[in-house]
Amino acid sequence: MSELTRRSLVSMAAVGTAALAAGCGDDSNAPAGGTPRGDFDIVNYALTLEYVEEDFYEQVVSAGVLSGREAALAELIHQNETEHVTALQDESRRVAPGRPVLDRPRTDFSEVLDGGRGEVIRTAARLENIGAGAYLAEAGQIEDAKLLAAALSIHSVEARHAAVLNRLAGAPPLPDGAFAVALERAQVMSQIDRYLV
Amino acid sequence: MKAGIHVPGTTRRELLLRGALGVASASGAAAVGPFVASALGQSGRIDVEVVQLALLLEQLEADFYRRGLREVPGLSAPVRQLAREILDHEDQHVEALSQLAVQMSAEAPDPPQFDFGDAFRSERAFLALAQRLEETGVSAYNGAAPMVEQDDVLDTAGQIVQVEARHAALVRFERGEDIAPGAFDKPLSMSKARALAEPYIRT
Numbered sequence: 001m002s003e004l005t006r007r008s009l010v011s012m013a014a015v016g017t018a019a020l021a022a023g024c025g026d027d028s029n030a031p032a033g034g035t036p037r038g039d040f041d042i043v044n045y046a047l048t049l050e051y052v053e054e055d056f057y058e059q060v061v062s063a064g065v066l067s068g069r070e071a072a073l074a075e076l077i078h079q080n081e082t083e084h085v086t087a088l089q090d091e092s093r094r095v096a097p098g099r100p101v102l103d104r105p106r107t108d109f110s111e112v113l114d115g116g117r118g119e120v121i122r123t124a125a126r127l128e129n130i131g132a133g134a135y136l137a138e139a140g141q142i143e144d145a146k147l148l149a150a151a152l153s154i155h156s157v158e159a160r161h162a163a164v165l166n167r168l169a170g171a172p173p174l175p176d177g178a179f180a181v182a183l184e185r186a187q188v189m190s191q192i193d194r195y196l197v
Numbered sequence: 198m199k200a201g202i203h204v205p206g207t208t209r210r211e212l213l214l215r216g217a218l219g220v221a222s223a224s225g226a227a228a229v230g231p232f233v234a235s236a237l238g239q240s241g242r243i244d245v246e247v248v249q250l251a252l253l254l255e256q257l258e259a260d261f262y263r264r265g266l267r268e269v270p271g272l273s274a275p276v277r278q279l280a281r282e283i284l285d286h287e288d289q290h291v292e293a294l295s296q297l298a299v300q301m302s303a304e305a306p307d308p309p310q311f312d313f314g315d316a317f318r319s320e321r322a323f324l325a326l327a328q329r330l331e332e333t334g335v336s337a338y339n340g341a342a343p344m345v346e347q348d349d350v351l352d353t354a355g356q357i358v359q360v361e362a363r364h365a366a367l368v369r370f371e372r373g374e375d376i377a378p379g380a381f382d383k384p385l386s387m388s389k390a391r392a393l394a395e396p397y398i399r400t
Contacts (some may be wrong), residue, residue, distance in 0.1 A: 078378065080377060080379075080380040083380035088383070092252060127395075137389070139342070139351070141357050141372065142354065148340075148342070152342055152355075152382075153339055153345070153384065155355075155362075156335050156358055156382040157377050157379075159358075159360075159363050159366070160366030160369075160376050161366070163366045164366050164370045173363060174360060176360075177289075177292075178285065179356040180359035180360055188245065196230060
């Protein structure tokens with residue numbers, strides 16, 4: 001009976017909308033933080049966040065700032081983020097065949113790395129909390145059922161990272177209490193911008 | 198509810214209605230009669246099922262932590278603190294989901310009697326089952342959410358699943374396990390989620 005779900009209806013609507021929108025020249029190079037929604041736009045936004053996270057952990061791991069259990073955790077999270085990037089690149093090709101997959105932005109975390117273990121853990125926690133809040137805000141806008149399922153399966157993994165990193169940072173693991181709070185794009189991008197070159 | 202047909206907006210209900218009607222006009226109403234009927238139906242039956250299953254899982258968790266805090270011998274301070282915080286969240290989830298059910302004119306059943314076997318014999322056993330229950334919660338919400346029709350139900354499910362995932366990770370961390378079983382949390386169908394809860398329900 002899955003044909004009767006809201007998602008398949010919304011997906012059918014999306015096909016119709018896409019047909020209407022074709023040739024309207026919407027800008028595939030629009031910044032990920034822009035306002036127009038649509039699955040391709042949401043994929044690009046999520047991909048931006050995942051690229052930033054992946055870069056961050058790659059630099060943390062190769063700089064050897066962490067040790068013991070924290071180093072192992074950074075490696076595990078790095079691996080998760082790499083898989084998220086790959087999955088979202090695939091989703092991009094699937095929901096918008098023929099449109100370019102978003103390029104990786106250039107990032108700079110040198111100040112964070114210079115700050116040592118404490119600054120690295122705090123930044124990791126901040127990035128993960130932002131990521132979880134961002135996915136939560138986007139989920140309701142997604143039209144494609146498969147993309148929604150992918151976003152949900154990533155959202156809860158970001159939340160896992162966030163909780164444990166908060167704890168390691170000495171912050172409350174569940175800062176919003178029993179109900180997580182969604183983070184809108186403007187808030188997200190204003191916190192991510194500082195790491196983009 | 199039918200205002201969605203006339204007033205363009207951004208709620209999923211409206212999208213749903215416009216989508217269904219758009220398909221109807223494009224391919225002939227007869228072909229999509231059931232879809233339109235479903236879209237126009239009284240508050241979705243699926244949503245009620247999702248909320249009631251979520252309520253059961255939250256009642257299960259709340260009872261588990263409440264009794265664990267009383268019964269597990271020699272709980273360490275960090276585990277006790279974690280269990281207390283989680284219990285507080287699960288109680289709030291039960292409250293919110295009960296209210297949601299009532300708003301949907303559906304029943305918010307009282308919790309059944311639960312039986313957790315020998316999970317309270319030690320901290321180790323308690324944490325092992327805590328992890329299993331939290332993971333079931335995460336997968337159940339992730340599996341059910343894409344089928345939800347109403348905005349407020351989807352919003353609540355999203356807000357809660359993030360919290361369940363945080364619980365799951367913290368329990369795993371406490372046990373010295375990887376905090377995530379993989380890069381993607383696997384969704385569970387509602388029937389599988391219910392089947393995972395069944396063994397703890399006393400009949």
